[in-house]
Amino acid sequence: MSYAGSRDHALLRHAGPTYFPLAFIARLPFAMMVVGVLTLVVAERGSVTLGGLNSAAAGIGTAVAGPLLGAAVDRFGQRRVLVPVGLLNAALLGSFPLVVASSAADAAVLALSVLIGATAPQVAPLSRTRLVALIRRHIDKDRQEKTLSGTMAYESAADETVFIIGPFVVGLLASAIAPWVAITGAAAITFVFVTAFALHPTGRVEPGADKTAEQQAPVRELARLPLVTVVVGTLGVGIFFGATLTSLTGFLAADGDGDRAGLFYGVMGIGSAVLALGSAALPQRFTLRARWLTFGTLLLAASIALAFARSETDLVIALAILGLGVGPTLVTLYSLAAQLSPTGRSATTMTMLGSAIVVGQALASAVTGAVVDQAGANAGLVAPALAAALVVAAGLAHTTAPQHVEERELLAA
Template identity: 35%
Template sequence: MSYRSLLRVAGAGFFPLGFLARLPYASSALATLILLQSSTHSYAFAGLAGAAQSTAMAVSGPVVGALADRHGHRTVGAVAALANFAAWAGLLAASHGTRTGMLIAATLVGLTQPQVGPLVRAHWSRLLNARGERQLLSAALSYEASADEVSFVAGPAVVGLLASVGPLAPAALTMVLIAAATLPFALLHAHRAIPRQPSAGHREPPLPGCPLAVMVLAMVAMGGVFGAVQTAVTVYADTIGEPGAAGVVYAEFGIGSALAGAACAWLPQRFSPRARYLTFAGLLFAGTLVLFAGARTVSMPAAVAVAGCTVAPYMISLYALTARLAPERRAAAAMTILCAGGPLGTAAGQALSGSLAETHGTEGALAVAVAGGAFLLAPSVVMADRGREVWIIDSVPVRQHKAAPGPGGSARGRDVG
């Protein structure tokens, strides 16, 4: 059983502490929105500060990943947790001051955000490689995708409940989680830096630029789908006169994704990473079509539940291919660069779908989700053209080319899977 094997490899304490450690990432945007809207009585300003925070998270993520590769996840994770705790304290103090101070403080929260999800995926890749159990990576990434989805449902839900206590309560809980979970997780479970081989001309192994750029663009498109669905669900809830239903309906999206992600651990080994990517990209696009058509003809909640099941399998395949692309010493940098595309795409998806929703309602917002799903097929087309593109097999860069005819007169290229 794959998940039982992961428990043996990582230890029992890794999983509950790792889940709690990622909750601040999931709850920070809503906690900031609630805090600053209460202070300024302006949703427009609170949204602007939230956008600045998300952009800062996207910008700082690759920097954190590169530092983690150089100095070790333990050191960088602990420093990031302490810095983020201080930044939240600064935001609480700034919430009683000027809007400029609030905007700066919100940006600092984003810049110091611990990158738990991307770094723990890089950690799994390195840990399983070191133990000679690479075959467990699919199960590890399946668990991480499910944990992420559950955290992005649980985090905002808890923040929403605490908002009834007071606007400071969500921010205070976030600080408690950073101190009680994120920091201990980095100190107890993150690995140290990889010892460097002494060499006068030592250079860091390069990241594969073109393939990684394609993966990042796919993540941007995925973020666009998330942003569009969030907007569509909000518009739907307002349309039926129950604004509180937005959270419940969007939770269906996350729960369906989490269940599908957990099931990916049982996919057969012969189902290669490349084949999974091609398959799940198509299924995700189909899911956006179901969402668009189902919301118009059947039921928005039912359509969201069905479409959600297509998300995590695609995300897992995207993470798995990125893990294969990166040299071991640059795994954290590659994963954080990939994940930086998520918030950027989400912000763009929210902006575009919000504009269309003004004139076309829920259908306008969902049209952006369909467009994002269609864009996800572009990397699939590139990957299918194995005669010209550069990809990675077992962490070794190779250039696809037409091989000379073999003994049987056939020409075989090398496959990503």
């Protein structure tokens, strides 16, 4: 991680030189899962609606199991949970192309999608948990907050980059080779890199390493309004991702180019990655709440422009502007979650956000797919604007939500 290394060499030294590349690659399958399922089912079974339903099924599995996975990690540690879950997920992903291409009933395919989502290894939140523990163990107290802020910015930027690269890779592989290659590749990455991530020396971080077990906050603290609005805002970003990709797929599929949707989607990653990585350099007086509303509003404006796109050129321009809004917005949401996480519940909090992205992406894929099939591709392009409106509404709710004194101090920092 070049940013963290320049900001604090001590963190890079204690994490090890291979940690950040490994953690980055290991989170790719999570970003490829929903899009890969959608692309493969549409290609093999010829229905955007069925593809969207399978994406939603994967999201449901993640919604149910994701926070439980985080809670298990908080209690038992990462290695004991992540190794078996990762191996099971790799096996399920590897079998999915065979099941979809077979004569198996649609219900069987949906059930397998649920299991894929339920066993998805959420590397990103677990990486954050490890790094927070390392910072609190090895970084001088007077530098901890600054290092933590920079690290969370990198992690959020890495998430944003991966959620752009993942669909892009799926689209590239589907166009160049075949749709099944993306899912098979995700299975191979999970088997190799998620296992390596789980067994990395940083995985020895024990549950409660940052706080003692006696200090762990009660579960009800996860339902406090400021944190709930952050989760809802993240859900909106997930809905935006799913609605954008599915509407693009429908728009391009009308001309027989549906497999290129991931390539167009990747256009959004240019400005998104740059601004996400640069978020840590924004002045402190530009508060997280202000960033949420500012970049969320930009996201909404660009989404409205996307709704009126009628050519590939219009799509490219709108997607490029969308990237300028979605990257910093996601960085801001994860930074707020890190600050507002209840004591001893960091893994649970981060998996809640990770699940919200996948659930939103999956549900939006299902609904937008049905809209495209019933009302046409142009109607589907309206869905991203609705998702962006939810992001902005959650930001307004967060701004007006009552904050504890310590939370106000964190948000102003």
